[in-house]
Amino acid sequence: xxxxxxxxxxxxVFGKDRETECGKYxxxxxxxxxxxxxxxxxxxxxxxxxxxxxxxxxNGVTFDELSGVKPNPRDDLVYKxxxxxxxxxxxxxLAVGGGSVIDTSKAIAMGAVYDGDFWDFFSGKTAxxxxxxxxxxxxxxxxxxxSGDAVITKIDGMLKRGSGCDAIRPRFSVLDPALTxxxxxxxxxxxxxDIMAHVFERYFTNTKEVEITDRLCEAVxxxxxxxxxxxxxxxxxxxxxxxxxxxxxxAHNNIxxxxxxxxxxxxxxxxxxxxxxxxxxxxxxxxxxxxWMEFVYKHDVMRFCQMATRVFGxxxxxxxxxxxxxxxxxxxxxxxxxxxxxxxxxxxxADVKDIPVLLDQISKGAMxxxxxxxxxxxxxxxxxxxxxxxxx
Amino acid sequence: xxxxxxxxxxxxVFGKDRETECGKYxxxxxxxxxxxxxxxxxxxxxxxxxxxxxxxxxNGVTFDELSGVKPNPRDDLVYKxxxxxxxxxxxxxLAVGGGSVIDTSKAIAMGAVYDGDFWDFFSGKTAxxxxxxxxxxxxxxxxxxxSGDAVITKIDGMLKRGSGCDAIRPRFSVLDPALTxxxxxxxxxxxxxDIMAHVFERYFTNTKEVEITDRLCEAVxxxxxxxxxxxxxxxxxxxxxxxxxxxxxxAHNNIxxxxxxxxxxxxxxxxxxxxxxxxxxxxxxxxxxxxWMEFVYKHDVMRFCQMATRVFGxxxxxxxxxxxxxxxxxxxxxxxxxxxxxxxxxxxxADVKDIPVLLDQISKGAMxxxxxxxxxxxxxxxxxxxxxxxxx
Numbered sequence: 001x002x003x004x005x006x007x008x009x010x011x012x013v014f015g016k017d018r019e020t021e022c023g024k025y026x027x028x029x030x031x032x033x034x035x036x037x038x039x040x041x042x043x044x045x046x047x048x049x050x051x052x053x054x055x056x057x058x059n060g061v062t063f064d065e066l067s068g069v070k071p072n073p074r075d076d077l078v079y080k081x082x083x084x085x086x087x088x089x090x091x092x093x094l095a096v097g098g099g100s101v102i103d104t105s106k107a108i109a110m111g112a113v114y115d116g117d118f119w120d121f122f123s124g125k126t127a128x129x130x131x132x133x134x135x136x137x138x139x140x141x142x143x144x145x146x147s148g149d150a151v152i153t154k155i156d157g158m159l160k161r162g163s164g165c166d167a168i169r170p171r172f173s174v175l176d177p178a179l180t181x182x183x184x185x186x187x188x189x190x191x192x193x194d195i196m197a198h199v200f201e202r203y204f205t206n207t208k209e210v211e212i213t214d215r216l217c218e219a220v221x222x223x224x225x226x227x228x229x230x231x232x233x234x235x236x237x238x239x240x241x242x243x244x245x246x247x248x249x250x251a252h253n254n255i256x257x258x259x260x261x262x263x264x265x266x267x268x269x270x271x272x273x274x275x276x277x278x279x280x281x282x283x284x285x286x287x288x289x290x291x292w293m294e295f296v297y298k299h300d301v302m303r304f305c306q307m308a309t310r311v312f313g314x315x316x317x318x319x320x321x322x323x324x325x326x327x328x329x330x331x332x333x334x335x336x337x338x339x340x341x342x343x344x345x346x347x348x349x350a351d352v353k354d355i356p357v358l359l360d361q362i363s364k365g366a367m368x369x370x371x372x373x374x375x376x377x378x379x380x381x382x383x384x385x386x387x388x389x390x391x392x
Numbered sequence: 393x394x395x396x397x398x399x400x401x402x403x404x405v406f407g408k409d410r411e412t413e414c415g416k417y418x419x420x421x422x423x424x425x426x427x428x429x430x431x432x433x434x435x436x437x438x439x440x441x442x443x444x445x446x447x448x449x450x451n452g453v454t455f456d457e458l459s460g461v462k463p464n465p466r467d468d469l470v471y472k473x474x475x476x477x478x479x480x481x482x483x484x485x486l487a488v489g490g491g492s493v494i495d496t497s498k499a500i501a502m503g504a505v506y507d508g509d510f511w512d513f514f515s516g517k518t519a520x521x522x523x524x525x526x527x528x529x530x531x532x533x534x535x536x537x538x539s540g541d542a543v544i545t546k547i548d549g550m551l552k553r554g555s556g557c558d559a560i561r562p563r564f565s566v567l568d569p570a571l572t573x574x575x576x577x578x579x580x581x582x583x584x585x586d587i588m589a590h591v592f593e594r595y596f597t598n599t600k601e602v603e604i605t606d607r608l609c610e611a612v613x614x615x616x617x618x619x620x621x622x623x624x625x626x627x628x629x630x631x632x633x634x635x636x637x638x639x640x641x642x643a644h645n646n647i648x649x650x651x652x653x654x655x656x657x658x659x660x661x662x663x664x665x666x667x668x669x670x671x672x673x674x675x676x677x678x679x680x681x682x683x684w685m686e687f688v689y690k691h692d693v694m695r696f697c698q699m700a701t702r703v704f705g706x707x708x709x710x711x712x713x714x715x716x717x718x719x720x721x722x723x724x725x726x727x728x729x730x731x732x733x734x735x736x737x738x739x740x741x742a743d744v745k746d747i748p749v750l751l752d753q754i755s756k757g758a759m760x761x762x763x764x765x766x767x768x769x770x771x772x773x774x775x776x777x778x779x780x781x782x783x784x
Contacts, residue, residue: 003406004406012397012398014396212638215611220607239600246604246650247604
């Protein structure tokens with residue numbers, strides 16, 4: 001196990017209708033003039049936004065609004081939000097939505113107390129301070145409600161880049177599983193895939209002697225395998241939604257990932273797909289991640305056998321461990337397919353002819369050394385090609 | 393799943409020699425005049441106390457000291473610490489030790505900013521504020537390094553009682569697994585038993601639909617079953633120690649226990665044993681917990697079958713689930729015996745004739761309704777009797 005610091009100070013407020021308490025928590029964490037950030041129609045139509053505003057007003061908190069956050073959120077709205085914060089003296093950002101809304105809010109929070117361009121924090125600089133952020137989560141997926149991370153796409157060049165620091169960890173996050181009951185099956189499955197990917201990015205490591213975090217990772221994965229099909233078959237199943245929602249937080253606040261080298265290459269490889277095609281991040285991951293696994297599994301066959309046997313219930317083939325490893329990957333892809341995820345380029349509506357474009361984009365900034373296996377640009381091209389032609 | 397708040401703001405500073413950074417973290421969390429609380433000789437002899445003092449001095453922090461904390465820590469030392477804090481204007485408590493030292497520090501922290509008797513907080517009152525507490529952990533066991541709980545014994549009447557609030561959650565906790573390498577096998581095993589008990593107290597619940605926390609509980613238990621024998625066979629095995637240390641925190645900061653009714657009857661039943669015999673808490677739990685399981689398992693045989701199959705690898709007997717449930721309990725007791733724990737009154741040096749005394753003590757305050765099975769005083773008597781005569 002490697003040395004680490006773990007710091008997750010967010011207060012999680014979990015349960016049905018608890019969004020009606022958000023005003024109280026804004027006050028508790030020092031907010032008086034709030035910018036509410038949200039996406040579009042669904043938060044309005046469902047009545048959620050009204051509940052949030054009522055709770056703020058009842059607690060003496062004033063607010064401005066910024067709507068229009070889209071999936072794969074972009075920098076233009078961040079600049080707009082920063083301007084509002086500076087003009088209106090906003091002292092707290094309240095994100096009402098999923099990962100895109102929360103990440104936009106985090107970027108605004110950093111930019112609002114910074115004299116330079118907020119994009120600096122997505123180009124390697126670490127933010128020392130930010131406005132406090134709270135969240136009312138509506139999709140179990142990104143884990144941004146419990147993390148110090150944000151991902152934003154710069155329209156100029158369509159660069160999708162991440163930023164991370166303790167200052168943007170939410171002060172509180174309201175997790176009401178009932179809010180996710182209205183999600184369509186496809187979005188539910190995309191979220192589930194993202195959650196599982198957050199675990200796998202941590203699970204595949206070269207760090208030895210990490211039994212506790214291995215077991216915690218496997219706990220989240222097995223939960224997702226049980227609960228996701230239930231939520232898709234019965235969208236109003238509160239308990240399935242609740243298990244998924246807490247699993248999504250646990251998957252990404254890093255308690256399952258400390259003390260070990262992590263990978264994150266699949267995320268980087270996927271980011272170029274969703275930047276180019278504006279597809280759902282989870283859908284892109286469903287195509288990329290099993291392909292990445294097929295490309296790298298020989299690097300540590302036993303680790304893949306562990307996944308196959310412990311998570312997917314594959315019987316170990318002691319005479320031919322490769323078979324066991326590959327069967328684990330096959331079952332993962334079959335699971336993704338069973339919940340309605342695309343498993344190849346055609347199903348994602350991506351085009352194999354665009355691979356040079358994807359590689360050109362990835363070479364501009366997201367190439368990383370390290371992780372489970374260091375990948376060259378050629379390696380990434382091969383992973384895209386495996387992903388393009390994948391079958392069940 | 394039930395509603396909950398989860399709040400664990402402690403910064404965990406994990407790794408070899410990281411106690412040399414403790415001065416930096418005291419300053420980060422607002423300390424300038426520290427009371428160092430510790431037990432006795434081992435922190436001095438090992439050189440740990442000198443390292444801590446050096447780190448404080450290098451960071452411009454002054455300090456006073458309070459030594460002499462014993463296992464099953466008592467109120468007299470708490471009063472002494474409170475007096476020092478008030479006399480010297482202490483603004484931060486640094487616990488250097490295990491659960492007893494940390495709990496003493498937490499009690500002092502509450503009492504130092506309170507005009508009344510600190511025991512009020514162990515008699516049902518909730519503390520609203522406390523001096524900030526930091527820890528340098530030397531034993532993986534109590535989980536107090538990441539919890540908002542403390543347990544203290546009042547000498548007058550030998551009442552062992554708990555207190556809990558967010559104000560006493562440590563600001564930071566240094567977890568250096570190497571510090572636990574000098575622990576004797578017996579103490580290592582007592583700590584491991586306590587960690588497993590913290591999980592079981594959460595695992596046995598009447599709340600349905602808690603797959604994520606079930607799986608997380610099982611992850612910690614399986615880790616302990618793997619790593620504890622390794623640490624006992626090879627005390628200098630840093631990685632085994634590291635896995636146990638992080639498991640001990642995860643077991644008790646409540647991330648594996650949210651959203652579900654918990655039990656804690658075994659802890660209450662044990663507390664009277666350690667109060668009367670001054671035995672190690674973990675040793676008492678090793679005797680009590682399997683006996684409690686035998687007494688209650690018929691309340692939910694399938695939950696015990698889940699434990700038996702998932703944690704202890706028992707094959708499910710579908711024709712006779714009781715057999716599977718009992719085999720899981722048998723394997724738990726056999727595991728405890730294999731790591732050198734007592735499994736009955738004789739091995740604990742407890743006397744069956746004292747059961748009326750134990751029951752009289754427990755009737756004075758620790759009787760609780762609820763939990764997995766509500767226990768009458770007669771039920772508790774029967775659990776003590778099962779514990780008294782237990783065999784492998």
